[in-house]
Amino acid sequence: MTINESQDEIIEEFELFDDWADKYEYIIDLGKKLKGFPEEQKTEDNIIKGCQSRVWLNARKENESLVFDADSEAIIVKGLVNMLIRVLSGHLPQEIAKADLYFMEKIGMSQHLAQTRSNGLASMVKQMKNYAIAYSLKN
Amino acid sequence: MQLIETLDIQAIRADFPILNQEINGRKLVYFDNAATTQKPTSVIETISHYYNFDNANIHRGIHTLAERATRDFEASREAIRDFLGASSIEEIIFTSGTTQGINLVASTFGRKFIKEGDEIIISGMEHHSNIVPWQMLCEEKGIKLKVIPVTDLGELDMEAYANMLSEKVKLVSVNHVSNSLGTINPVKNIIDLAHSFGAKVLIDGAQATSHLNVDVQALDADFYVFSAHKLYGPTGIGVLYGKKDILNAMPPYMGGGEMIKDVTFEKTTYNELPYKFEAGTPNIADVVALKTALEYIAFHGKENIAAHEDMLLKYATEQLSEIEGLKIIGQSKEKISVVSFVMDGIHHQDVGVLLDNQGVAIRTGHHCTQPLMQRFNILGTSRASFAVYNTLEEIDKLVVGLHKVKKMLL
Numbered sequence: 046m047t048i049n050e051s052q053d054e055i056i057e058e059f060e061l062f063d064d065w066a067d068k069y070e071y072i073i074d075l076g077k078k079l080k081g082f083p084e085e086q087k088t089e090d091n092i093i094k095g096c097q098s099r100v101w102l103n104a105r106k107e108n109e110s111l112v113f114d115a116d117s118e119a120i121i122v123k124g125l126v127n128m129l130i131r132v133l134s135g136h137l138p139q140e141i142a143k144a145d146l147y148f149m150e151k152i153g154m155s156q157h158l159a160q161t162r163s164n165g166l167a168s169m170v171k172q173m174k175n176y177a178i179a180y181s182l183k184n
Numbered sequence: 185m186q187l188i189e190t191l192d193i194q195a196i197r198a199d200f201p202i203l204n205q206e207i208n209g210r211k212l213v214y215f216d217n218a219a220t221t222q223k224p225t226s227v228i229e230t231i232s233h234y235y236n237f238d239n240a241n242i243h244r245g246i247h248t249l250a251e252r253a254t255r256d257f258e259a260s261r262e263a264i265r266d267f268l269g270a271s272s273i274e275e276i277i278f279t280s281g282t283t284q285g286i287n288l289v290a291s292t293f294g295r296k297f298i299k300e301g302d303e304i305i306i307s308g309m310e311h312h313s314n315i316v317p318w319q320m321l322c323e324e325k326g327i328k329l330k331v332i333p334v335t336d337l338g339e340l341d342m343e344a345y346a347n348m349l350s351e352k353v354k355l356v357s358v359n360h361v362s363n364s365l366g367t368i369n370p371v372k373n374i375i376d377l378a379h380s381f382g383a384k385v386l387i388d389g390a391q392a393t394s395h396l397n398v399d400v401q402a403l404d405a406d407f408y409v410f411s412a413h414k415l416y417g418p419t420g421i422g423v424l425y426g427k428k429d430i431l432n433a434m435p436p437y438m439g440g441g442e443m444i445k446d447v448t449f450e451k452t453t454y455n456e457l458p459y460k461f462e463a464g465t466p467n468i469a470d471v472v473a474l475k476t477a478l479e480y481i482a483f484h485g486k487e488n489i490a491a492h493e494d495m496l497l498k499y500a501t502e503q504l505s506e507i508e509g510l511k512i513i514g515q516s517k518e519k520i521s522v523v524s525f526v527m528d529g530i531h532h533q534d535v536g537v538l539l540d541n542q543g544v545a546i547r548t549g550h551h552c553t554q555p556l557m558q559r560f561n562i563l564g565t566s567r568a569s570f571a572v573y574n575t576l577e578e579i580d581k582l583v584v585g586l587h588k589v590k591k592m593l594l
Contacts, residue, residue, distance in 0.1 A: 065208060065541045070592055073534075097533040097549050097564070118563065119533040120593060157537075 048140060051132045052148035059152040068153070069121065076124030082116030093165040093172055098122055100165035104176040111138045111180055113173060122166055125149075125157055133173055141177035146170065190488050197573045199224040199480075210543025213578045218363050218391060218522050218569035219547050220413045223477075227417060230476040234469040241465055243442065257468050260475035261458070267478050268408060268425050269399035274457035275431065278466050281422035282390040283313040285409030286357070288424055288461065289386055290317035292434040293407075294355070300326035303352045305345070305383075307369070308334040308559055309362040312552040314388045318357060332358070334559050338365040338514035346377055353383040360392035364551040364565065365514025366497075366522030368396065375404050384430065390414055394481070394571070395490055395520040400425050416571075417477035418470035424461070431457050438463040489572045493521035496570040500579045507586055513565050521570035524551075526562055527586075530593050535566045538592060542585045 046054070062068040086103050093100040098119040105112050113134040117123040132148065133141050149155050158167045197203055200222045205212050214222060234256070240249035242257050261276050270276060279285045294317075298304065304318050308331050322329045330348050333341040340358070356378040361368050375385045386407035389398060394415035400408045407426050413419040426434075436443055436454055440463035445453040454460050481489065500523050504510055509528035527535065536548035549564045550557045557564055568582060 066588075066592065069538060069541065073592060097536075098531060119531040121534050121537050 048132055048136055048144045052146070052151075055128055055132070055148050056151045072124035072128075072154075073120050074124070075127040076117075076120040076122075079116065079123050079127040079130075080114070082114055086114070087116070093168045098165060100126065100169045102169055102172055104173070104180075106180060107135075109137055110135045111141055111177055113176075115169065117165070122157070125154060125166060126169065129170065129173070138177040138180035142174055142181055144174075191484060191492055191572070193492070193573065193575055196484065197575075199226070200573050201225060201228075203573060207543040207545070208541050213544040213574075213581050215544060215546045215568040215570065215574065215578070215582065217571035217574075218366075218414070218567065220419065221394065221416050221571050222573070223418065224416055224480050226480055227473050227476045230473040231418065231469050234472050238472075239469070242468055243459075253468055253472075256472045256475075257466070260471045263475040263478050264423055267393075267398075268423075269401050270425055271401060272428060275425055275428050277424040277426065277431070277458045277461045278471055279409070279422045279424050280420055280467070281411040281413070282388060282409045283422075285407075285422055285424035286314055286386065286388065287317045288437045289357075289407050289409075289426070290321045292437050293384070293430065294318075294321045295325070296433075296435055298325065298327055298354045301328075301352065302354045303328045303330055303350070305330045305332060305348055305353055305356045305358075305378075307332040307340055307358045309338070309340070309365060309367065309369075309553065309556050310357075310359055311363055311388065311390070312554070314357055314359060315555070328352075331555075334556065337516050338362070338367050339516045339518075340367075340369055340374075342370065342373065345374065349377060349381045349383070351381055353378070353381055355384050355386065357386040357388070359388040359390070360398075361389075361395070361520050362514065362553075362556075363391045363522070364524055364553045364556055364567065365516070366391075366519040366524065366569070367514055367516040368392070368518040368520060370518075371405070372403055375406075379404065391520065391522075395486075395493060397486055406430055412470065412474040412477060415477055416480055417474040421467050421470040421474055428457065431461070436460050436463070440464045442466075484572065492572060493570055493574075496574055496576070496579065497521040497523065499576055500568060500570070500582070503579060503583045504586070507583065507590070509590070510586070513560055513562065522567060523569070524565040524567045526565055527590070530589065532564045532566045534593055535586070535589055538589045539566075539582070539585045542581070542588065544582055544585050546582075 082101055087101050091101045091103050093102055098117055100117045102115045113130050115126045117126055149158055202222050238252045240253040242254040261273050264276050265273050304327055306318055318329055332345045335341055358369060358374055360371050371387050378385045384406040387405045389408050389410040393410045409424050411422040443455050443460050443463040445455050504523060504525060511526050513524045532548040539546055547567045
């Protein structure tokens with residue numbers, strides 16, 4: 046599945062919700078389902094500091110693809126992180142670097158990427174792209 | 185509580201047009217007043233009127249508009265003098281806000297009068313703006329920074345404070361009211377103790393001025409700073425009160441127009457107080473509107489406003505305490521209308537996001553008081569803070585909202 050196919054799939058899933066609470070309950074559920082990020086990797090190097098909550102991000106190469114692991118203290122951010130990983134993880138660094146992430150806006154969650162939220166999520170997306178750029182230059 | 189009945193809260197709400205809107209399909213409940221209060225129509229109209237009819241640069245113009253602008257600007261200074269109980273308008277310096285007021289004192293009084301080996305005392309419940317300027321000064325000059333500890337109730341440990349004082353202490357800088365906890369600190373006591381050792385005292389009144397009566401002469405404060413936007417006035421304007429003899433002894437802060445008497449390339453002589461500290465064209469419109477904000481408060485009566493807010497605080501404390509797993513951080517008996525809390529197993533950011541979806545605006549995070557959060561071993565809190573236009577029904581909405589948050593997250 047391409048990055049855009051994953052995004053479109055998420056958008057489709059969110060079309061089922063007509064109530065804010067259903068939407069957030071789904072995101073909270075995704076947050077709870079996000080695979081545990083190893084405690085020993087919650088280092089200063091992997092931390093993305095936000096004013097509100099911390100996000101941890103790690104990137105590794107599997108064959109030609111870039112795989113992300115991430116975690117957050119706040120469950121809603123964690124749910125959003127889960128979706129970002131679903132969309133970006135496992136793709137070629139070049140694809141990740143040039144990806145246009147439109148799904149957050151389409152599902153009405155773009156405010157979480159806004160500066161005011163200061164939750165580290167926007168910085169995380171930036172950091173994911175930075176990893177992708179770094180790895181694609183390495184190749 | 186007879187005082188409460190003197191205020192018609194619904195009529196007051198009508199004075200704040202911003203409150204009459206829906207957020208995410210719900211009527212807005214604005215509980216982020218400790219960050220900034222909303223502005224009444226009269227304040228908004230003063231700003232608009234100033235730009236529509238009176239705008240001119242002040243003090244130097246000879247034409248009618250300049251005279252009008254100068255008259256209104258200086259009338260505001262006089263209103264603030266009266267509001268703070270200061271003895272003279274020379275003691276009222278306009279700043280951009282509390283932060284600039286503290287930085288001004290650190291950069292001028294601090295640089296000139298505090299030397300290597302001296303000590304400065306702050307408290308464990310200070311806002312970063314009353315920590316960092318002193319840290320910068322201490323680092324530059326080799327001064328020691330001491331911190332008054334905070335008790336489990338969220339009060340200052342006054343015994344520890346008394347033991348910290350010595351002839352080495354040149355300045356004590358503490359807040360009147362904690363922005364994170366709502367605690368009202370015994371500033372009169374703090375000032376008297378400091379003075380007995382010859383130390384000067386700066387009081388950060390950012391959270392106090394909209395709730396408490398402040399009389400700088402009765403307090404005998406050497407400096408008192410606050411921001412207009414936390415008492416129904418505009419953003420971008422604040423006040424530094426300083427005792428005249430101390431302000432006179434201090435060097436200027438910024439150089440430029442307005443603050444000079446004569447300039448030659450060989451030597452510049454400085455203007456008199458208060459202009460010595462007001463370089464450049466000030467924020468005239470907002471200074472003028474600050475007076476309108478003070479008039480708004482005076483019209484309703486600070487005692488009446490405080491009584492209403494105390495009632496809200498009492499009710500909110502009772503209601504929130506009944507929520508299982510919720511703990512209020514800051515349980516001093518002396519508090520303004522701020523309730524800071526944590527919930528078992530729930531991150532404050534999730535609380536904030538889910539309440540916003542229900543139309544309730546609160547603040548979450550460390551509230552620019554990271555050392556205080558560390559003291560309580562928490563990452564942050566959720567904070568609801570109330571103003572004159574808030575109601576008991578709104579607190580009910582917060583409580584319902586928090587039950588919903590718990591249901592969704594746990």
